[in-house]
Amino acid sequence: MSDNSPRLDLPLLQPSQAQKHVTHNEALRILDIFVQLTVEEFDASNPPANPVEGLVYAVGPGGTGDWFGANGRLATWVDGAWQFHTPTAGWIAAHAASSEVRVFTGSVWSAVTGGGAASTQNLAGVGVNTTSDLTNRLNVSAPATLLSHEGAGHQLKVNKASAADTASLLFQSGFSGRAELGLAGDNDFSLKLSADGSAWVDALKLSPGQSVLTTDSMVGSVSATPGAGSAAFETGSNANGRYTRFADGTQICWKNDFTAAGSSGGVWTFPAPFADANAAVTATPLGEFARFISLLHVTATGATLNGYSQPGGTELPDTSLMAIGRWS
Template identity: 55%
Template structure:
């Protein structure tokens, strides 16, 4: 028969044993240490200078001094010497309000007093040194608590990466965020190795770029495109038909003395229009070739109709608005069209 209990190694009282109280007290002292076990420190390696009686430390690897050679054991100060006890897997101990469990190799936090400074959390998954928060689930929900809600991804410096990475079978396919600088970008990959930047938003200007190009199948609208057929605002996209470009019927204009942007225009009735050459009737086509603030240049096509003169007039003025000086280039009155379709002087 063994003289020690199988689990805690408590000494048994033996028949005809002298001073049985010594053996009994030794067992009680061990029980006094391990029952409702409390620790002064976890993974400790250096013995304290002035330990308190029956204070206990859980020793880590590389214990020194009086603790040397007792790595992984419990060290209890009995008032005049250290007592070492080997914990068994499943033993629990408290340090303050934090509960630890001995797994046979290390003391693991079992029930912390808060969720701060935990080594990791795995929800239906196992966390690791890099992915300290791991979740395996059909979906994840982040919602508000009465107002808005933000998800923050913070990096140490501009040269680091703060992004969302989308994968297929653990191979990257799309990444959204700031990678290597503070410009916001979206890049994609077909194989996880070769990446293409689709969108890059400059951090300083906010201007978006499309390094790989852009396809727009819908209609562009908004203030970034021309708002009317004669909208001459700077830095706008020109719609088909504006200023007569690509239009079946160019925009109508009745006053040529006003400021006109370059483009094609239609003069519905030159007899009622302002600024046209004198004596002209019917409709005409106007090409504004130059409309700089310092002046303007025009080419006016006379109407093509039965009994009406045909031809072109060249006009100019020294300022952006005002009267136009016209010079006749040619009219059907002094030219003919030969068999090859060329204009010749009559």
């Protein structure tokens, strides 16, 4: 029968042994060291000048004084003398001051950074006040989440594998998307909006390297009613000319080379109607001879013109026309 236990090297009581309490107390002292093992210093080399009863030191390479030759062993001060114990691979100890946890590899005490139950590296998921899943591997349920500096700036980085992938911040209501900000399906920076979480429109888009801003609501059908329109500008053209409408109700109509052949007058029908007959109309005659144009009448839908030329002509010359007013 062995004198000591195989794992912790505790002294065993022997048959017909006298003073069994001595052996028993020695085993208790060893257990007092090993259970909830706390170390004052890892890789220690110099014994403290005034050792404290029961404190444990993990002796590293180059032990001096009373620790000479005790490399890799645990040293503890008991009854006025140093006792040494040899750890085995897999033992775990915590640093008394910092609570740093280390595991004994069989030769050194290594910080727990991977592969152990206490590891914070390569985790399958983390749930803070909730449960993570295969998609949301970091899941936080809290009133707020703080990411702060440690003395300088701070960056939150969202990276994607390729241009066709998405790197964005998605804002949801009831877990249904309403706004998305970032690189969604390309490398243009965009703000997308959705009323139902399924159909999305680009509210803003910026092309990298071009400083070009585009938006689905910049040019389109306008409305003077706040929130009712879908665009800030509306442009169009037809046989009567071109026009631009602004969301504030302003409208500009124009036509180049207006012609009323063989006539001293003509009617210009606006390419888009105004709200009333208060549009300001300007007419500029085209050509090298002196010509004059008078404005006879303006309605919401058009303007009547007369033309004169020198000397004595009454034919309406080719004319450039513009009208500014309110469409709403």
